[in-house]
Amino acid sequence: MKLRSLARGATLTTAALLFATPAATTVHAAEAPACAKEQLAYLEAEDKAHAADKDADAAAVQAAFDQAERDRATLHQTTDHIVGLADAIDSLAYSASKRVATEETELKELQKEYDAAVNATDDARKARDASDAAGVADAAEKAVAAARRSRQVAKHADMTSYKRVDLMIRLVEKDAVAARKATTAKDYDSLKEKAQQSQANARAAHDAVPAARSELKTCLSNATK
Template sequence: MMKRSLTRGAALAAALLALGGAAAGTAQAAEAPACAKEQLAYLEAEDKATTADNNADAARTKLDAANNDQKKLEQIEDTLDKTGDSLQRLFEVVDRTEKDVLTQAEFDDLRAIHKAAFEVSPKIEASDAAGVADIADKAVAAAERILNKVPEDSRGSFEYHDAKGWTERLKSNAVDARQATGAKDRTALAQDLTTAGNDARTAHEAVPPARTDLKTCLQNATA
């Protein structure tokens, strides 16, 4: 959006008012200054343009926040994938070194995490913050159950620390997702921004004619 210079606007307004005052010096004291109506119209046009710019900026800020919330939801899908993959690699390491330590229950938890990566997609598309967070929380619980069953001898492996790191990231993403409730308002906020932008353009288009009217009046008054 166009930013209006307050310093320039104030200086211009003062100069125009000074011209109007000079032209009015030859008139009766009870009469309005020359071009007072045009001066007021110009200043009002400037004020409306500034207000419209501020409204458009505020609309943009709200939409940016909503889009940021949507990105938080979208991040969950990738983190779920990475968490499931890292746990899969951990399974393979533990199975090679300590057979039958991870039971069917842990395999079921691993499958649930992989499944969650698919189930979360429609929730993300719907900008359902609570739904996304619920799926992520369940996946975190499943991942932690798996990690807790890993024997001490395998907890020094890269695979264990990698899986634990992704689980912690998923937990953090779930907290962010639950708070990303503004994502659902993106469509309405985008329309608000379009409206505010149109209003700002209309307000700015009204400034040049008002300036021209004032200039013409002052030229005639001082001729």
């Protein structure tokens, strides 16, 4: 009876020890591989960099900004050409004033058209600074109308002056059409800010890759010593 009790006690003790001590294979399976955290960080950094390169929204923002930049340049070019057209009218008037046959009425009419062109340049500058596409186009059309009238009024200018006015009329007429379509110029500042932020985000994503790679290499180097 005493031996049976002892044997039973020994069996219970062995069972308790088995349950209390985890198996060696269980402990090994729970251990994380060396530098797992650094490997995941590196892969995530690479994924973000690739995502930044393929970001459709960022590409759309950049494309919109590029268009706004082109439209803004169109308004500036149109304004510059309007100034050139006013100068051409002035040269036409000066050329006519040098001719003996030119009458005072002709010069007064030329001065009037030159003043109209100068007013158009002022309107164009104000509209350009406000990114007002329609305003710049309207000013261009006013300048062209003044130039056409001066071309008809001038009877005694030299051929070079006539040709210069004709050239500038063609340029500004073409500009007026383009300027009226340059409506995204008004969004230039906001789109520039968005594009710059998008570029900064992409740079940050790419800059994170070398740092994560360096940390992974350091960890692997230490783990293999």
